Amino acid sequence: MAAIFNLNHHASYVHWHFFQLSVSNLVVIVLMIIVFVAAILLPFPSHGIGGKS
Amino acid sequence: MSVSEHEPPVSAPEPGSWSGAVREWAVRTLPPEKALPDKQPTYVASWIYVFGVLSLSSLAVIILSGTILALKGPGWWHFTGIGHFFNSIHLWSVELFFFVMVVHLWGKYFMAAWRGRRKAVWITGAVTFLVAIPCALTGYVSQQNFDAQWISTQAKDAMNAVGIGSFFNLLNFGQMYSYHILLLPVAVVAIVFGHVLLVRKHGVVPPFHVASATPKASTDGSAPTDGKVSSPTDGNVSS
Numbered sequence: 001m002a003a004i005f006n007l008n009h010h011a012s013y014v015h016w017h018f019f020q021l022s023v024s025n026l027v028v029i030v031l032m033i034i035v036f037v038a039a040i041l042l043p044f045p046s047h048g049i050g051g052k053s
Numbered sequence: 054m055s056v057s058e059h060e061p062p063v064s065a066p067e068p069g070s071w072s073g074a075v076r077e078w079a080v081r082t083l084p085p086e087k088a089l090p091d092k093q094p095t096y097v098a099s100w101i102y103v104f105g106v107l108s109l110s111s112l113a114v115i116i117l118s119g120t121i122l123a124l125k126g127p128g129w130w131h132f133t134g135i136g137h138f139f140n141s142i143h144l145w146s147v148e149l150f151f152f153v154m155v156v157h158l159w160g161k162y163f164m165a166a167w168r169g170r171r172k173a174v175w176i177t178g179a180v181t182f183l184v185a186i187p188c189a190l191t192g193y194v195s196q197q198n199f200d201a202q203w204i205s206t207q208a209k210d211a212m213n214a215v216g217i218g219s220f221f222n223l224l225n226f227g228q229m230y231s232y233h234i235l236l237l238p239v240a241v242v243a244i245v246f247g248h249v250l251l252v253r254k255h256g257v258v259p260p261f262h263v264a265s266a267t268p269k270a271s272t273d274g275s276a277p278t279d280g281k282v283s284s285p286t287d288g289n290v291s292s
């Protein structure tokens with residue numbers, strides 16, 4: 001079965017002075033930051049239990 | 054028959070009984086109502102408190118899928134469809150484990166989760182992260198394919214370059230496989246177990262505004278009792 005993404009090529013990198021990071025790792029880090037911010041800002045479903053605060 | 058006859062015999066340990074002394078210490082350190090609580094403080098109803106249990110869930114999937122892979126062997130995970138499937142389950146549960154564990158660590162770092170005598174909780178969490186890294190990396194060199202050979206030769210040079218290459222040999226598959234499926238997983242599970250027990254003992258760390266309003270909540274894990282949360286019935290949510 002073919003992969004969703006074609007991985008049969010060299011990895012892409014971002015390069016900034018001495019700092020080098022693969023694009024896939026950069027995507028994961030950005031996703032983690034997005035999830036972290038969302039976890040802080042999004043309201044948690046309380047289902048009507050407790051929750052005076 | 055009186056009610057007391059149904060109660061388990063709990064008595065002071067016999068003098069010199071190590072098992073009784075350990076039992077006394079265990080119950081005193083972590084009473085059953087703290088070890089298995091049925092309510093949590095209201096402030097736990099936040100997405101940022103979810104990532105700890107997501108890490109535990111991912112770890113359970115990792116252990117389960119890894120056990121199946123170990124039972125079936127490399128031929129199965131490389132050359133059969135169902136083997137590929139479990140190989141992918143194992144890989145992606147590891148990716149998810151690190152993803153949610155990092156978000157959990159960020160959340161606890163910015164919450165200063167070592168407050169209220171929770172230093173050991175924070176340290177065991179951070180050490181779990183550090184031990185999980187070689188646990189995952191030894192998995193990459195245990196795949197039994199050309200990718201694993203390439204990674205192990207590169208990693209061998211890296212280990213030699215930092216001066217720790219004499220302690221283990223990344224080109225030794227048997228050694229790396231033992232590290233990956235026994236030594237390091239046992240270490241991770243043991244530290245995680247201790248981490249969860251410490252969380253149960255001290256309670257989840259309250260947000261800054263709750264801790265400053267109710268200093269008691271910051272140290273013993275009890276539900277806050279200020280105006281926002283007024284009683285055990287409406288001040289807690291079921292876990």
